Amino acid sequence: MKNYLIAPSILSADFARLGEDTAKAIAAGGDVVHFDVMDNHYVPNLTMGPMVLKALRDYGITAPIDVHLMVKPVDALIPEFAKAGASFITFHPEASEHVDRTVQLIKEHGCKAGLVFNPATPLTYLDYMLDKVDIVLLMSVNPGFGGQSFIPSTLNKLREVRKRIDQSGYDVRLEVDGGVKVDNIAEIAAAGADMFVAGSAIFNQPDYRTVIAEMRREVEKAHGSFH
Ligand SMILES: O=C(CO)[C@H](O)[C@H](O)COP(=O)(O)O
Numbered sequence: 001m002k003n004y005l006i007a008p009s010i011l012s013a014d015f016a017r018l019g020e021d022t023a024k025a026i027a028a029g030g031d032v033v034h035f036d037v038m039d040n041h042y043v044p045n046l047t048m049g050p051m052v053l054k055a056l057r058d059y060g061i062t063a064p065i066d067v068h069l070m071v072k073p074v075d076a077l078i079p080e081f082a083k084a085g086a087s088f089i090t091f092h093p094e095a096s097e098h099v100d101r102t103v104q105l106i107k108e109h110g111c112k113a114g115l116v117f118n119p120a121t122p123l124t125y126l127d128y129m130l131d132k133v134d135i136v137l138l139m140s141v142n143p144g145f146g147g148q149s150f151i152p153s154t155l156n157k158l159r160e161v162r163k164r165i166d167q168s169g170y171d172v173r174l175e176v177d178g179g180v181k182v183d184n185i186a187e188i189a190a191a192g193a194d195m196f197v198a199g200s201a202i203f204n205q206p207d208y209r210t211v212i213a214e215m216r217r218e219v220e221k222a223h224g225s226f227h
């Protein structure tokens, strides 16, 4: 695995040409497809389900697909997304009655598992789970919509989680999602993130390749400060 990953969020892609636009973001240098699932219950928006993910696989998308579940309840959708071709599945622990069981379910279905923390969610869910997850995802906006501004207090939270991961010695990715742009990705990387979701910053520009290359240049500048 690369030492950091850029994950274009297709929430901001052209839904009428989703296969083509997703392929374009990967061809432009994206590592992972970030796939936002919203249920109009856990979050106030409604997006895509397993059928859409399967359609992307059938279209020929072979890059890892990072399913960010913003749904409640969580468990019933996990086998469906795994069957459809998900690679990573992350969920919000407060949306699951049994967090450990949900992580086990994701792994039993052959996917990597992660916990997602909203800006105001404390990190206590990590106390007994850091050895069981592959990804910790910190939301840097309140979940539900693309195009919001990065919440600066996420930087301290990233530093805290980076410290916990490094002290533990476990192989865990630290993902960040919301308001990530070329002009703030360096400080986000320096705070410890190694997986960067970016939706509007990539898809709202005509040339995805240039944005992703600029993001990489910024991350690589910052990486010396923690790797
Ligand atoms: O999970 C999400 C929102 O709930 C999206 O992944 C996120 O907002 C990406 O969009 P942007 O980069 O435009 O902020």
Ligand SMILES: [Fe+2]
Residues within 6 Å of the ligand: 009, 034, 035, 036, 068, 177, 197
């Ligand atoms: Fe997301």
